[in-house]
Amino acid sequence: MSAHSHVDGQLPHEPEKATLEGRNKVLGFWLFLGGETVLFGTLFAAYLALRNQVGDGNPTSQELFDLGLVAVATFILLTSSLTSVFAIQAMHKNQVKPMLIWLAVTVLLGLGFLGLEIYEFVHYVHAGHGFTTSAFSSSFYTLVGFHGAHVAFGVVWITILIFQVLRKGLNVVTAPKVYVAGMYWHFIDVVWVFIFTVVYLMGKVG
Amino acid sequence: MAHGHTVKRYSGLMDWLTTVDHKKIGILYLIAGGLFFLIGGLEAILIRLQLWKPLNDFVSPDTYNELLTMHGTTMIFLAAMPLLFALMNAIVPLQIGARDVAFPFVNALGFWTFFFGGLLLNISWFTGGAPDAGWTSYVPLATNTYSQNHGVDYYVLGLQIAGIGTLVGGINFLVTIINMRAPGMSFMRMPMFTWTAFITSALILFAFPALTVGLVALMFDRLFSANFFEVSNGGNAVLWEHIFWIFGHPEVYILILPAFGIISEVISTFSRKRLFGYSSMVFATVLIGFLGFMVWAHHMFTVGLGPIANALFSIATMLIAVPTGIKIFNWLFTMWGGSIKFTAANLFAVGFVPTFVMGGVTGVMLAAAPADFQYHDSYFVVAHFHYVIVGGLVLGIFSGLHYWWPKMFGRMLSEGLGKLTFWTFFIGFHLTFFVQHFLGLLGMPRRIYTYQDGLDFNLMNLISTVGALLMGIGTIIFLINIVVTAVKPKNAAADPWEDGRTLEWAIPSPAPEYNFLQTPLVRGYDALWKEKMDGNKGMTPAEPIGPIHMPSPSILPFVMSLGLFITGFGLMYSHYIIAGAGLLITFGCMFLRSIFDDHGFHIEPEELKDKGVKA
Numbered sequence: 001m002s003a004h005s006h007v008d009g010q011l012p013h014e015p016e017k018a019t020l021e022g023r024n025k026v027l028g029f030w031l032f033l034g035g036e037t038v039l040f041g042t043l044f045a046a047y048l049a050l051r052n053q054v055g056d057g058n059p060t061s062q063e064l065f066d067l068g069l070v071a072v073a074t075f076i077l078l079t080s081s082l083t084s085v086f087a088i089q090a091m092h093k094n095q096v097k098p099m100l101i102w103l104a105v106t107v108l109l110g111l112g113f114l115g116l117e118i119y120e121f122v123h124y125v126h127a128g129h130g131f132t133t134s135a136f137s138s139s140f141y142t143l144v145g146f147h148g149a150h151v152a153f154g155v156v157w158i159t160i161l162i163f164q165v166l167r168k169g170l171n172v173v174t175a176p177k178v179y180v181a182g183m184y185w186h187f188i189d190v191v192w193v194f195i196f197t198v199v200y201l202m203g204k205v206g
Numbered sequence: 207m208a209h210g211h212t213v214k215r216y217s218g219l220m221d222w223l224t225t226v227d228h229k230k231i232g233i234l235y236l237i238a239g240g241l242f243f244l245i246g247g248l249e250a251i252l253i254r255l256q257l258w259k260p261l262n263d264f265v266s267p268d269t270y271n272e273l274l275t276m277h278g279t280t281m282i283f284l285a286a287m288p289l290l291f292a293l294m295n296a297i298v299p300l301q302i303g304a305r306d307v308a309f310p311f312v313n314a315l316g317f318w319t320f321f322f323g324g325l326l327l328n329i330s331w332f333t334g335g336a337p338d339a340g341w342t343s344y345v346p347l348a349t350n351t352y353s354q355n356h357g358v359d360y361y362v363l364g365l366q367i368a369g370i371g372t373l374v375g376g377i378n379f380l381v382t383i384i385n386m387r388a389p390g391m392s393f394m395r396m397p398m399f400t401w402t403a404f405i406t407s408a409l410i411l412f413a414f415p416a417l418t419v420g421l422v423a424l425m426f427d428r429l430f431s432a433n434f435f436e437v438s439n440g441g442n443a444v445l446w447e448h449i450f451w452i453f454g455h456p457e458v459y460i461l462i463l464p465a466f467g468i469i470s471e472v473i474s475t476f477s478r479k480r481l482f483g484y485s486s487m488v489f490a491t492v493l494i495g496f497l498g499f500m501v502w503a504h505h506m507f508t509v510g511l512g513p514i515a516n517a518l519f520s521i522a523t524m525l526i527a528v529p530t531g532i533k534i535f536n537w538l539f540t541m542w543g544g545s546i547k548f549t550a551a552n553l554f555a556v557g558f559v560p561t562f563v564m565g566g567v568t569g570v571m572l573a574a575a576p577a578d579f580q581y582h583d584s585y586f587v588v589a590h591f592h593y594v595i596v597g598g599l600v601l602g603i604f605s606g607l608h609y610w611w612p613k614m615f616g617r618m619l620s621e622g623l624g625k626l627t628f629w630t631f632f633i634g635f636h637l638t639f640f641v642q643h644f645l646g647l648l649g650m651p652r653r654i655y656t657y658q659d660g661l662d663f664n665l666m667n668l669i670s671t672v673g674a675l676l677m678g679i680g681t682i683i684f685l686i687n688i689v690v691t692a693v694k695p696k697n698a699a700a701d702p703w704e705d706g707r708t709l710e711w712a713i714p715s716p717a718p719e720y721n722f723l724q725t726p727l728v729r730g731y732d733a734l735w736k737e738k739m740d741g742n743k744g745m746t747p748a749e750p751i752g753p754i755h756m757p758s759p760s761i762l763p764f765v766m767s768l769g770l771f772i773t774g775f776g777l778m779y780s781h782y783i784i785a786g787a788g789l790l791i792t793f794g795c796m797f798l799r800s801i802f803d804d805h806g807f808h809i810e811p812e813e814l815k816d817k818g819v820k821a
Binding site: 028031034039042046049053054132133136138142160 | 312419
């Protein structure tokens with residue numbers, strides 16, 4: 001059951017599932033994402049219940065949202081999901097350097113997304129859409145902010161993993177970590193697809 | 207890997223603070239959950255003392271509200287769940303033939319976050335007022351407008367931190383049960399207790415995040431002036447009720463399912479019979495878990511959701527009576543024709559069955575939406591949920607503790623004192639809560655601190671108070687039993703009941719650090735019983751004796767949880783530097799855990815031989 005039995009030899013094809021610890025980690029993380037789904041589901045439900053409670057004189061979602069900016073953010077985040085797939089593919093081929101490069105690209109795209117989101121939020125606050133303005137604004141910032149915080153956490157996490165792999169190399173201990181971080185990244189991407197649809201598209205036309 | 211790693215092994219207090227051993231974590235859960243159970247019980251007795259006569263002024267109305275809120279919150283989140291987690295931790299890995307849980311570190315983290323969350327909640331008594339908006343903390347009562355001290359802040363933050371612990375604990379059990387079963391232990395050979403722990407963990411996984419969001423929203427409203435529930439700014443009070451009960455209804459099944467599991471094990475063992483209808487038991491458990499998510503609005507019949515919603519939730523609720531009925535009949539048929547031994551554990555289990563049926567019957571009565579308009583917010587509801595939670599869950603926990611005590615501690619609890627515990631607690635319980643049905647039907651509302659004379663409430667309230675005191679005496683007898691047992695020699699046999707059916711009885715009592723010297727080969731349901739019936743002395747090993755890999759102890763789970771505790775305080779009193787420092791501690795620990803690999807250590811076969819362990 002040793003986690004290190006493969007270190008000296010050839011890395012197995014799916015190093016993330018080569019040990020029981022790795023398989024536990026991957027399964028546990030799938031389950032964790034199940035819980036996260038409920039978390040975001042509840043946030044979406046609260047937002048849907050409150051999104052028309054704008055209050056007198058406050059900007060509505062139609063007035064606030066700029067689909068152009070959001071489309072760019074969406075494009076960046078979806079692309080980062082693709083680059084994280086490239087990273088995992090490289091990992092499965094035991095190509096450490098391309099994997100690290102793709103992970104770094106993923107982190108940079110994540111940072112780009114965060115920058116756009118911060119810019120967007122600052123813009124909204126100046127337009128009179130603060131956190132405490134209305135039930136709509138509170139639930140908007142909570143939902144989108146929770147997602148943003150997840151992106152920020154992912155950026156820090158993947159950065160730490162890049163340095164870990166640089167120091168320790170790719171083995172059956174580090175591979176599950178990278179794999180799981182990739183799952184996490186896809187998950188926050190999927191959540192964003194829903195935010196784009198439910199918050200921004202429905203807010204613009206619904 | 208090299209076996210040369212020397213891992214520091216602690217002793218004394220540090221051993222308990224750093225342990226990642228599921229059996230020790232189980233004991234920690236038992237101690238902490240037991241303490242909170244005593245606190246919650248004391249609150250209950252104070253409530254009953256206030257209500258023993260009309261117009262009593264034993265406690266003030268404000269104190270009464272705090273007692274009521276803290277009694278409910280403590281009993282559900284800090285007593286019942288941890289006590290179940292105690293038994294799940296102590297027993298589930300043994301029942302599936304595993305050396306350890308899937309995530310020992312996370313397991314310890316789950317305990318410490320629960321503990322610090324509970325501590326935070328209870329500190330509120332000493333810092334200017336406990337939460338006083340009920341365990342359901344309904345808005346607008348729980349918003350700043352009507353709840354101006356920090357009480358509800360403690361509720362929100364304490365439960366949030368404790369909830370993290372429960373969630374990670376649930377994930378740990380799910381992965382343990384899916385990935386760590388011994389060879390031959392297929393899903394349909396798993397003992398019932400493991401099955402119920404499995405389904406309960408799944409319910410935790412899908413229910414607790416909803417509570418997380420509800421608590422976050424209420425916290426944002428209270429601390430950062432958000433408007434989720436501020437009606438004047440477009441907020442919605444009913445939203446809280448939906449979110450709370452989407453969590454809250456599965457929560458009651460989270461509590462009761464493991465109790466069902468315990469009862470199944472105990473009744474089967476002490477009837478010396480295979481559990482009747484095992485597959486239908488499994489099916490019923492899964493079905494209850496599934497339906498548990500479909501019924502939350504039966505707590506909200508009087509909100510005004512309309513006849514269609516009420517009808518649907520009414521029918522869904524009544525449907526749950528079907529799988530529950532399956533279970534009741536299976537227990538009866540297990541006993542039927544068995545050679546029943548009425549040990550203390552079995553007394554609790556047998557007492558559970560009719561008591562839980564009574565709670566179930568009132569549950570179906572409450573599920574009828576039109577009738578619920580009469581019962582709503584009356585003592586009828588109080589009687590109902592105490593019948594299912596105390597009469598169901600607490601009797602189940604007592605049964606499980608008496609049953610598995612030798613496996614956890616290596617000592618048999620005194621049977622005489624155990625039976626005395628049962629009779630005082632059981633009679634006290636029915637005295638307390640049976641009359642409350644009629645108080646409710648007579649019109650006594652719940653959550654009131656006193657009542658007028660001349661309403662025919664007096665005698666029944668007096669009876670109820672006497673019963674509560676009797677339950678208190680029962681609990682004290684149990685504590686005496688623990689003390690008396692603790693001074694006895696540690697000499698429980700591996701299979702002290704002699705009729706053990708499942709794998710935990712195949713290893714010494716208490717279980718050694720590594721559980722199984724050799725992973726057992728499971729050849730059927732009731733794995734140990736099957737070997738006994740085939741004339742074998744014990745389990746067939748599935749592997750040769752070899753070095754056993756163990757995880758290293760770590761102080762990080764404790765420090766991580768301490769960080770969250772500090773954050774809670776900082777947020778509450780708007781000291782954001784302190785809150786940030788707490789988060790820094792927590793995330794710092796996560797960082798350390800990530801960069802330093804845990805190589806663990808090995809117990810070598812020679813060491814095992816030195817200790818004189820039998821193969």
